[in-house]
Amino acid sequence: xxxxxxxxxxxxxxxxxxxxxxxxxxxxxxxxxxxxxxxxxxxxxxxxxxxxxxxxxxxxxxxxxxxxxxxxxxxxxxxxxxxxxxxxxxxxxxxxxxxxxxxxxxxxxxxxxxxxxxxxxxxxxxxxxxxxxxxxxxxxxxxxxxxxxxxxxxxxxxxxxxxxxxxxxxxxxxxxxxxxxxxxxxxxxxxxxxxxxxxxxxxxxxxxxxxxxxxxxxxxxxxxxxxxxxxxxxxxxxxxxxxxxxxxxxxxxxxxxxxxxxxxxxxxxxxx
Amino acid sequence: xxxxxxxxxxxxxxxxxxxxxxxxxxxxxxxxxxxxxxxxxxxxxxxxxxxxxxxxxxxxxxxxxxxxxxxxxxxxxxxxxxxxxxxxxxxxxxxxxxxxxxxxxxxxxxxxxxxxxxxxxxxxxxxxxxxxxxxxxxxxxxxxxxxxxxxxxxxxxxxxxxxxxxxxxxxxxxxxxxxxxxxxxxxxxxxxxxxxxxxxxxxxxxxxxxxxxxxxxxxxxxxxxxxxxxxxxxxxxxxxxxxxxxxxxxxxxxxxxxxxxxxxxxxxxxxxxxxxxxxxxxxxxxxxxxxxxxxxxxxxxxxxxxxxxxxxxxxxxxxxxxxxxxxxxxxxx
Amino acid sequence: xxxxxxxxxxxxxxxxxxxxxxxxxxxxxxxxxxxxxxxxxxxxxxxxxxxxxxxxxxxxxxxxxxxxxxxxxxxxxxxxxxxxxxxxxxxxxxxxxxxxxxxxxxxxxxxxxxxxxxxxxxxxxxxxxxxxxxxxxxxxxxxxxxxxxxxxxxxxxxxxxxxxxxxxxxxxxxxxxxxxxxxxxxxxxxxxxxxxxxxxxxxxxxxxxxxxxxxxxxxxxxxxxxxxxxxxxxxxxxxxxxxxxxxxxxxxxxxxxxxxxxxxxx
Numbered sequence: 001x002x003x004x005x006x007x008x009x010x011x012x013x014x015x016x017x018x019x020x021x022x023x024x025x026x027x028x029x030x031x032x033x034x035x036x037x038x039x040x041x042x043x044x045x046x047x048x049x050x051x052x053x054x055x056x057x058x059x060x061x062x063x064x065x066x067x068x069x070x071x072x073x074x075x076x077x078x079x080x081x082x083x084x085x086x087x088x089x090x091x092x093x094x095x096x097x098x099x100x101x102x103x104x105x106x107x108x109x110x111x112x113x114x115x116x117x118x119x120x121x122x123x124x125x126x127x128x129x130x131x132x133x134x135x136x137x138x139x140x141x142x143x144x145x146x147x148x149x150x151x152x153x154x155x156x157x158x159x160x161x162x163x164x165x166x167x168x169x170x171x172x173x174x175x176x177x178x179x180x181x182x183x184x185x186x187x188x189x190x191x192x193x194x195x196x197x198x199x200x201x202x203x204x205x206x207x208x209x210x211x212x213x214x215x216x217x218x219x220x221x222x223x224x225x226x227x228x229x230x231x232x233x234x235x236x237x238x239x240x241x242x243x244x245x246x247x248x249x250x251x252x253x254x255x256x257x258x259x260x261x262x263x264x265x266x267x268x269x270x271x272x
Numbered sequence: 273x274x275x276x277x278x279x280x281x282x283x284x285x286x287x288x289x290x291x292x293x294x295x296x297x298x299x300x301x302x303x304x305x306x307x308x309x310x311x312x313x314x315x316x317x318x319x320x321x322x323x324x325x326x327x328x329x330x331x332x333x334x335x336x337x338x339x340x341x342x343x344x345x346x347x348x349x350x351x352x353x354x355x356x357x358x359x360x361x362x363x364x365x366x367x368x369x370x371x372x373x374x375x376x377x378x379x380x381x382x383x384x385x386x387x388x389x390x391x392x393x394x395x396x397x398x399x400x401x402x403x404x405x406x407x408x409x410x411x412x413x414x415x416x417x418x419x420x421x422x423x424x425x426x427x428x429x430x431x432x433x434x435x436x437x438x439x440x441x442x443x444x445x446x447x448x449x450x451x452x453x454x455x456x457x458x459x460x461x462x463x464x465x466x467x468x469x470x471x472x473x474x475x476x477x478x479x480x481x482x483x484x485x486x487x488x489x490x491x492x493x494x495x496x497x498x499x500x501x502x503x504x505x506x507x508x509x510x511x512x513x514x515x516x517x518x519x520x521x522x523x524x525x526x527x528x529x530x531x532x533x534x535x536x537x538x539x540x541x542x543x544x545x546x547x548x549x550x551x552x553x554x555x556x557x558x559x560x561x562x563x564x565x566x567x568x569x570x571x572x573x574x575x576x577x578x579x580x581x582x583x584x585x586x587x588x589x590x591x592x593x594x595x596x597x598x599x600x601x602x603x604x605x
Numbered sequence: 606x607x608x609x610x611x612x613x614x615x616x617x618x619x620x621x622x623x624x625x626x627x628x629x630x631x632x633x634x635x636x637x638x639x640x641x642x643x644x645x646x647x648x649x650x651x652x653x654x655x656x657x658x659x660x661x662x663x664x665x666x667x668x669x670x671x672x673x674x675x676x677x678x679x680x681x682x683x684x685x686x687x688x689x690x691x692x693x694x695x696x697x698x699x700x701x702x703x704x705x706x707x708x709x710x711x712x713x714x715x716x717x718x719x720x721x722x723x724x725x726x727x728x729x730x731x732x733x734x735x736x737x738x739x740x741x742x743x744x745x746x747x748x749x750x751x752x753x754x755x756x757x758x759x760x761x762x763x764x765x766x767x768x769x770x771x772x773x774x775x776x777x778x779x780x781x782x783x784x785x786x787x788x789x790x791x792x793x794x795x796x797x798x799x800x801x802x803x804x805x806x807x808x809x810x811x812x813x814x815x816x817x818x819x820x821x822x823x824x825x826x827x828x829x830x831x832x833x834x835x836x837x838x839x840x841x842x843x844x845x846x847x848x849x850x851x852x853x854x855x856x857x858x859x860x861x862x863x864x865x866x867x868x869x870x871x
Binding site: 024028029031033035038039042043049050057183187189194 | 791
């Protein structure tokens with residue numbers, strides 16, 4: 001097992017190098033995303049000021065703040081860029097470089113991205129979590145942080161990342177086959193953004209929609225980890241949502257295998 | 273025509289440290305280092321000449337070409353074409369030149385080839401009659417007709433290269449820069465491209481600066497070469513000058529059925545050759561001996577060889593240019 | 606004058622080429638437009654859900670917010686439609702060495718880059734913007750006058766120029782750093798603030814988007830003038846003034862950047 005993983009170390013390393021080469025670019029991406037959080041923050045603030053209730057659909061203003069910033073942290077942690085890369089690699093033919101190597105195709109992507117992510121995790125997670133915890137402590141007057149909840153969050157994020165990773169690979173193959181890479185990607189981001197609760201907590205939606213969306217794989221991406229962190233899921237529901245995440249991981253893993261097979265066939269028929 | 277004087281170019285380079293800690297360090301505190309890409313290059317090219325501009329990988333060739341085409345500004349030194357200096361008035365300078373980078377294309381990827389020429393006509397402000405005349409000429413020389421209506425992405429590499437050369441000549445530039453124009457092409461296509469370049473050079477009196485790793489390009493097209501290495505001039509002169517200066521390598525070819533010829537002949541010990549000055553290759557009964565004729569005269573080699581073993585069909589050849597350049601690249605001057 | 610004529614001619618030619626290119630990839634473009642429409646649709650859903658919880662947002666009605674939002678999409682869409690190629694400078698053109706091409710051509714590099722592409726999916730934004738304005742106008746009671754109509758039309762190119770100027774300046778940073786796409790992205794995130802009334806923000810944010818990265822002038826201030834007729838000198842005049850200043854800065858940074866690129870390459 002260890003030996004098997006060693007093969008992929010160069011990919012982790014390459015991913016890290018990639019991030020550091022364009023370090024300023026990466027920092028600005030993060031700053032841009034934090035700005036996005038502040039837009040949401042001010043709108044929600046205005047909403048709570050304008051409304052008469054101190055709680056909307058089970059969210060108080062401070063909880064909303066926590067939600068917004070956790071959503072940002074979670075999105076960053078679980079982000080995966082496979083879609084575009086795969087399409088590009090198939091198009092320019094460099095995918096054959098991956099095919100001829102005696103290692104798993106998906107795994108090379110996965111480990112390269114892990115390398116990318118390692119730095120992100122190290123730099124972001126501590127200040128974000130500390131910030132969120134300070135907010136929560138100030139609101140409630142007591143320390144809310146529980147190591148157990150935090151670990152469950154990390155676990156849930158791991159599942160979410162895997163769902164996202166395999167989902168994006170599937171999507172990359174589909175986009176390649178239908179040829180609408182750019183437009184399709186655009187559309188996907190919009191849909192995923194909404195259905196995963198990035199724009200608005202799913203609890204704000206009409207009941208029936210909320211129920212449907214919660215079951216869809218997108219809620220398993222961002223929404224579930226954040227809800228777990230905020231302590232909104234516990235006991236049976238916690239197990240249910242984690243189980244659902246595992247189901248979607250397996251589902252997209254299987255689907256990506258299938259599509260990989262179909263695409264390669266498609267590729268060889270087309271002759272690249 | 274073209275005059276290049278003491279061209280020099282320095283870059284700053286970020287150094288990366290290995291490993292996770294190194295990555296972190298360079299994330300916040302990148303280290304820099306000065307690199308001299310081009311040290312001191314000078315040469316002149318008269319009008320209508322085809323100049324072969326060569327040198328090993330990393331010698332600074334493309335940096336020089338980028339300075340000559342106005343893409344990079346020299347750290348010091350100048351290059352002028354017809355008295356025009358790219359760093360003073362880029363727009364009027366680039367109207368005098370055409371550029372083809374073999375590894376890149378300036379054609380509009382998704383559109384039929386013809387559209388590219390239409391756009392370039394506007395960019396370079398080529399008048400209608402001049403445009404039609406030039407297109408007709410390029411069509412004839414480069415045979416664009418068969419694919420001029422196809423989208424560029426569907427062209428073969430050879431067609432694309434022809435199309436790119438035509439694109440660079442649309443505005444009848446006085447100087448044409450060709451950077452690796454035959455890279456990746458098959459023998460026949462290479463031949464066609466060389467012929468076209470020669471034709472254009474003759475007909476239009478276009479000065480051509482040709483960078484390539486395929487020495488056949490140079491031998492067939494250019495009378496003169498400028499060779500650089502490590503950012504400095506290494507050789508400047510005609511091919512025959514190159515041969516007479518560095519061509520002391522001769523080739524002795526013969527057939528023999530003798531075994532262990534290295535043992536029997538043992539040139540090295542007999543004449544006291546240096547390692548670099550002698551090389552023996554054997555293939556079945558054919559033997560090739562490359563040796564430095566300055567160290568040992570050809571006649572001595574011949575008589576000694578004939579003395580030692582039984583030989584049929586012996587001949588002596590000048591070393592070809594490839595061999596000379598291989599040696600030059602390997603050792604520097 | 607001759608220069609301007611030539612530029613217009615070049616622009617027309619590039620646009621024609623782009624339209625031809627689009628015909629080659631119809632599907633992708635249609636999917637792209639639908640994607641953008643969908644994105645806007647979800648944002649509206651968000652507004653609608655919020656307003657179902659509250660009577661108004663700090664004094665602004667849903668219709669007024671929709672008007673401001675719709676207006677914000679017009680300059681944004683125009684910038685996206687006509688000048689989007691600047692993004693690729695910061696993302697990959699410089700990094701991959703493809704900028705060399707522009708330097709070997711006898712036309713202004715900035716102009717060449719700007720007009721080279723047409724981003725048709727911007728119609729997603731433009732369509733939505735116009736639709737929102739049409740929907741909201743009947744219920745926001747605007748007093749129209751000839752001068753107001755003229756000012757409204759006149760301010761749109763200037764509002765667009767604020768985007769173009771900021772994009773030019775930030776894209777040009779790539780000439781030093783090889784890659785600046787995300788700097789542009791960061792600046793563009795500020796325009797998310799501009800879609801809503803600036804009165805909902807605290808002083809720091811309000812001052813930034815008014816005076817430093819003045820995206821508020823691409824939407825809120827002009828829209829406010831149209832809605833209320835208040836203070837045209839500030840709401841419209843400042844839009845014009847700031848857009849000129851910003852474009853000027855953009856061009857200066859660009860030219861300096863090209864100089865720097867010429868000394869380093871890629």
